[in-house]
Amino acid sequence: MYAVIINVEDQRFVWIADxxxxxxxxxxxxxxxxxxxxxxxxxEVVDSLKESGRVTNGKLRFAxxxxxxxxxxxxQEKGE
Structure with missing residues (x-):
């Protein structure tokens, strides 16, 4: 499962969303x-977070x- 880190709480914890x-x-x-x-x-995600402090769920899914x-x-290229 893949997710994007959208916030770093401290050296140990982060907040993720997909x-x-x-x-x-x-x-x-x-x-x-x-x-x-x-x-x-x-x-795109970084720019959105910097500009508005938010990112759309669609942008997260796209990324x-x-x-x-x-x-x-x-x-596939390596396998060929």
Whole structure:
């Protein structure tokens, strides 16, 4: 399952949302030791959070789908 970190509470906890099951208005608090962090930043999500302090659930779903599709595409290229 993929999600976007939408807020960092402290060095130990973050708030995540995926725009589907876990909406922006009801994020899940997660301990970092339970997550596998990926070094990917979605500029659309970052810009939205900086401008308004919010991000739409549609934008979260779009960012996650774009990432998953990119990973699948790269995996197929390596397999060929």
């Amino acid at each position: 725009g589907g099951k876990r909406k922006f208005d009801q994020p899940k608090k997660k301990n970092l030791i339970h997550l596998e962090l990926l070094q990917t930043i979605c500029s 996650l789908k774009k990432y998953v599709d990119q990973m699948k595409s790269e995996a």
